[in-house]
Amino acid sequence: MRFVLNELHADDGFGDIPALAEFTPDLTDAILEEAARFCRDVLLPINRSGDEEGCHLENGVVRTPAGFAQAYKQFAEGGWTALASDPEWGGQGLPEAVNKLVEEMICSSNLSFGLYPGLTHGATTAIEGHGSDALKQAYLPKMVSGQWSGTMCLTEPHCGTDLGLLRSRAVPQGDGSYKVTGSKIFISAGEHDLTENIIHLVLARLPDAPKGVKGISLFLVPKYLPKEDGTPGQSNGVACAAIEHKMGLKASATCQMNFDDSTGWLVGEPGKGMAAMxxxxxxxxxxxxxxxxxxxxxxxxxxxxxxxxxxxxxxxxxxxxxxxxxxxxxxxxxxxxxxxxxxxxxxxxxxxxxxxxxxxxxxxxxxxxxxxxxxxxxxxxxxxxxxxxxxxxxxxxxxxxxxxxxxxxxxxxxxxxxxxxxxxxxxxxxxxxxxxxxxxxxxxxxxxxxxxxxxxxxxxxxxxxxxxxxxxxxxxxxxxxxxxxxxxxxxxxxxxxxxxxxxxxxxxxxxxxxxxxxxxxxxxxxxxxxxxxxxxxxxxxxxxxxxxxxxxxxxxxxxxxxxxxxxxxxxxxxxxxxxxxxxxxx
Missing domain, CATH: 1.20.140.10 (Butyryl-CoA Dehydrogenase, subunit A, domain 3)
Structure with missing residues (x-):
């Protein structure tokens, strides 16, 4: 890892970036050493046990295997969820060249665990790139810190790759919000007990949307509606109907999610959901x-x-x-x-x-x-x-x-x-x-x-x-x-x-x-x-x-x-x- 980071590509023309100058080899080496220790001592010991136990759905709540909640708490408190995120939202701004090496360690140690923070990082990327300032201020700090997590909700029972066939709908409410209704399947980390709130990015159609992918918009739909003080409030009509029984990744909850008039907010422009997603x-x-x-x-x-x-x-x-x-x-x-x-x-x-x-x-x-x-x-x-x-x-x-x-x-x-x-x-x-x-x-x-x-x-x-x-x-x-x-x-x-x-x-x-x-x-x-x-x-x-x-x-x-x-x-x-x-x- 040190070799590919510090020696192999020094002549590719992508280095010597002033904004990343503080991340010296000594600093990045210390980060990699600490990441290796955490993965070895915390994540690896619960990999096989997590595979043996798997996730369980109890009264609409997914219970992750023994040790996962405690490991996630340590993961978030150690700042690992914020590693490559923008400092504006509480991230550490680490270079992707280092972050991807840490990702590799996590996946080597416990791939199922890695999906929970991994999906959140992807969701924050979409919100940061396309969300309104209000959405960014309300959601990104808590997602970057690991207090809240994120998902992406694309696939429906009748359509996977061909998203132009999706049927989930979103109805405008006149106050800038939308009521989102539909069913999604194969949603990684769609429901779990690791964070106090889960933020879903949902592809859906507006009432006047044309057929095909050009009629798809993207909506941010939280599991719990945040109160004025930013803490999770009332349930938002988001429910996990079932979890899949899979060949592998058994400690990662793969969920069937139902949205029933769930309040959501548009991310990006109407009809441009695929670009945002x-x-x-x-x-x-x-x-x-x-x-x-x-x-x-x-x-x-x-x-x-x-x-x-x-x-x-x-x-x-x-x-x-x-x-x-x-x-x-x-x-x-x-x-x-x-x-x-x-x-x-x-x-x-x-x-x-x-x-x-x-x-x-x-x-x-x-x-x-x-x-x-x-x-x-x-x-x-x-x-x-x-x-x-x-x-x-x-x-x-x-x-x-x-x-x-x-x-x-x-x-x-x-x-x-x-x-x-x-x-x-x-x-x-x-x-x-x-x-x-x-x-x-x-x-x-x-x-x-x-x-x-x-x-x-x-x-x-x-x-x-x-x-x-x-x-x-x-x-x-x-x-x-x-x-x-x-x-x-x-x-x-x-x-x-x-x-x-x-x-x-x-x-x-x-x-x-x-x-x-x-x-x-x-x-x-x-x-x-x-x-x-x-x-x-x-x-x-x-x-x-x-x-x-x-x-x-x-x-x-x-x-x-x-x-x-x-x-x-x-x-x-x-x-x-x-x-x-x-x-x-x-």
């Missing part, structure tokens, strides 16, 4: 990618520990630990394949997330308009990649952890099967990974005549040109250049075919997203190798760290990046075989 959605999509990374890291650490502890058989080349009855399974090539795959996935994702996080900081705080625009373009392009790629790889890592444990991995007592169950939802919520791929290909590639792409293609191209010289890095740079060439050709292919047939874009989308993600990770690994090589040359005291960085990068380039060729060939094949079978034959 996407301020929260895009924030959450990056955070869901971090959720995947967190689970993937926890799965890797568990598998690496087990592989060094579990003795079974002898190494194929002869005993490596002759003093023991058998060798630990880490000596076996296939176990090392699994461990190295997980390690490379995690290091590559963390490196890419650090780059995107620096862009988030530059977009918000850079004094230079050109830098802010380039950062915004890069975030728009990479958000679907971070969300989809990280969560795909997280589920792969969780499955590999189970495989490393063998039969013990399939047993609940080991704990690793929970990672597979928890990771699976990250590929679905906040827009399925298929939807992320469509967003990348359908919206981002052609936006502003390809301007988003330049924010990524230019630095990769410049790095290849600068470093394609004889030396120890040459094989990596050549492999990166080959994968980057495949990405460029794929971009042109998709763009040309999509103009004639939108289904061609849809058929290529998942493979294209994977290809772009592999190239982005390869670029980060190549940069990491260059930095590590220089550190070793100049005699760094962290020799083992930098040596491991180079060896992990070498594995990525030799064993993972070749997947780029398969993605390119699949894209090149087009939609024909994918769409050929008649519907009724399935």
């Amino acid at each position: 996407f301020t929260m959605m895009n924030t959450e999509r990056v955070s869901v990618g971090i959720q995947g990374l967190g689970v993937g890291e926890a799965a890797y650490q568990a598998a690496a520990w087990y592989a060094k502890d579990r003795i079974q058989g002898r190494a194929l080349s002869g005993p490596k630990y002759p003093e023991q009855a058998a060798d630990p399974i880490i000596v076996h090539p296939d176990v090392r394949r699994m461990l190295m795959t997980m390690r490379a996935y995690n290091e590559g994702c963390r490196a890419l997330s650090a780059w995107v996080s620096r862009a988030l900081d530059a977009e918000k705080h850079s004094p230079e308009p050109e830098v802010r625009q380039r950062a915004s373009d890069f975030i728009a392009l990479m958000t679907p990649v971070v969300k989809a790629l990280f969560t795909d790889l997280a589920f792969d890592s969780a499955n590999l952890a189970v495989q490393c444990y063998g039969g013990h991995g399939y047993i609940r007592e080991s704990g690793v099967e929970q990672y597979a169950r928890d990771a699976r939802i990250t590929m679905i919520y906040e827009g399925t990974n298929g939807v992320q791929a469509l967003d990348l290909v359908g919206r981002k590639l052609g936006a502003h005549m390809g301007r988003y792409l330049r924010s990524f293609f230019h630095p990769v191209s410049a790095f290849i040109e600068e470093n394609n010289v004889d030396g120890p890095m040459k094989p990596m740079v050549e492999a990166l250049a080959k994968a980057f060439g495949a990405l460029q050709l794929s971009t042109a292919t998709v763009a040309q075919r999509a103009l004639k047939d939108p289904e061609e874009a849809g058929a290529a989308s998942a493979d294209y997203l994977r290809l772009m993600g592999l190239v982005a990770m390869g670029y980060c690994f190549a940069k990491a190798t260059k930095i590590a090589g220089l550190q070793l040359f100049f005699g760094s005291e962290d020799k083992r760290f930098y040596d491991a960085k180079i060896k992990t990068a070498t594995f990525f380039f030799e064993r993972i990046l070749p997947q780029a060729t398969a993605s390119f060939l699949a894209i090149k094949a087009g939609k024909k075989s994918l769409m050929a079978l008649e519907d009724d034959v399935f």
